[in-house]
Amino acid sequence: MRQLRRMRPASAYIDQSQFDREMAAHFLSGWVGVGRSEDLPETGSFVQRSIAGEKLLLVRGPDQIRAFHNVCRHRGTQLCSQGRGHFVGSIQCSYHAWTWGLDGRLRAAPHFSEDDGFRLEDFPLHSPECAQWGGHLFVNLSKNPAPLEDGLGSVMKKFAPWPMENLRIGHTICYDVAANWKLIIQNYSECLHCPTVHPALARLSHYMTGDNEPATQFYLGGTMKLNDGVKTMTMSGESNRAIFSSLGEYDRRHIYYYALIPNMLLSLHPDYVVSYTLWPKAPNRTEIVCDFQFDPVEMRCPGFSAMDAVEFWDLTNRQDWRVSELSQLGMNSLSYMPGPYSIREGLLAAFDEIMIKALDGV
Numbered sequence: 001m002r003q004l005r006r007m008r009p010a011s012a013y014i015d016q017s018q019f020d021r022e023m024a025a026h027f028l029s030g031w032v033g034v035g036r037s038e039d040l041p042e043t044g045s046f047v048q049r050s051i052a053g054e055k056l057l058l059v060r061g062p063d064q065i066r067a068f069h070n071v072c073r074h075r076g077t078q079l080c081s082q083g084r085g086h087f088v089g090s091i092q093c094s095y096h097a098w099t100w101g102l103d104g105r106l107r108a109a110p111h112f113s114e115d116d117g118f119r120l121e122d123f124p125l126h127s128p129e130c131a132q133w134g135g136h137l138f139v140n141l142s143k144n145p146a147p148l149e150d151g152l153g154s155v156m157k158k159f160a161p162w163p164m165e166n167l168r169i170g171h172t173i174c175y176d177v178a179a180n181w182k183l184i185i186q187n188y189s190e191c192l193h194c195p196t197v198h199p200a201l202a203r204l205s206h207y208m209t210g211d212n213e214p215a216t217q218f219y220l221g222g223t224m225k226l227n228d229g230v231k232t233m234t235m236s237g238e239s240n241r242a243i244f245s246s247l248g249e250y251d252r253r254h255i256y257y258y259a260l261i262p263n264m265l266l267s268l269h270p271d272y273v274v275s276y277t278l279w280p281k282a283p284n285r286t287e288i289v290c291d292f293q294f295d296p297v298e299m300r301c302p303g304f305s306a307m308d309a310v311e312f313w314d315l316t317n318r319q320d321w322r323v324s325e326l327s328q329l330g331m332n333s334l335s336y337m338p339g340p341y342s343i344r345e346g347l348l349a350a351f352d353e354i355m356i357k358a359l360d361g362v
Helices: 016-027 148-158 181-188 307-331 346-359
Strands: 031-036 045-051 054-060 065-069 084-086 090-092 099-101 106-108 129-133 136-140 168-177 211-213 219-225 254-260 264-268 273-282 285-294
Touching (some): 016 273, 031 148, 031 273, 181 346, 219 346, 285 307
Antiparallel strands (some): 031 136, 045 054, 045 084, 099 106, 168 285, 219 254
């Protein structure tokens, strides 16, 4: 007889010390999704990101996008308080005018000289590893991290038919969800709730068509099949956008739902892609940035609109966020006891195991 696997105790979702350990284990030690390269459209463009309390600047230089800690090497002053903007050729601290190039090398430090044993090359901005895949940006704050490809190599190969690098954001929605980040990933990773929570989705794709691949410490996910006569995930199941020409027959008839641990959710459709970047703020609060990405050729066509996809997923997302919030509320009850996972909730149990194992070294 198969032994029932159960959810984790309430402390995994409501305890601050547990939350802090998870931030150290996953967000300060792994590859974290931080947005799209198009967030930085030209040389000098920057956006600020906060990963588990660490303030970072993502900056497009003349040759590549880099990540820098938002900290002056002189007196530790925060270099920039803006969320986004444009550096004109350099990054300068407003305190004592130390100045760096867009490559992070120190150019000027007033009142310091080599006669005092000071060398500009000894004080570059601290720069964690930054990587790109499919137009998505990732940062790793650990020392000497393994390449992004080491963890996501098979996903990169699987998703190669989608021209993600060339897609452009057609619409963005930001959500503030009163639920633990792990509950959001677990909700995303099963569809047993779809008939009751998502009637619009259930009309387009049957929840029992889900086919998952074995989870790894870097990702978990699978596919669901579109119902006969359904072209894509919109309110009507129709779309005037062309299907990506590089997709094979299977990919044209299935939606891919993958969670890249720790904070990116990807939904790949025949004619568009949706990405979700999760920013945990507290044990019971997660901010989510949802980007809808389309072929720029389609976006230039007369009459193009992203709203058929946006309206469908905004409805579906809000339904998911609501049940995640209800789960969070239930975790606070003295009566809560970890419930069992069904045989079709294997990804959730595997995700729990990945989370627990990562905490062993923290």
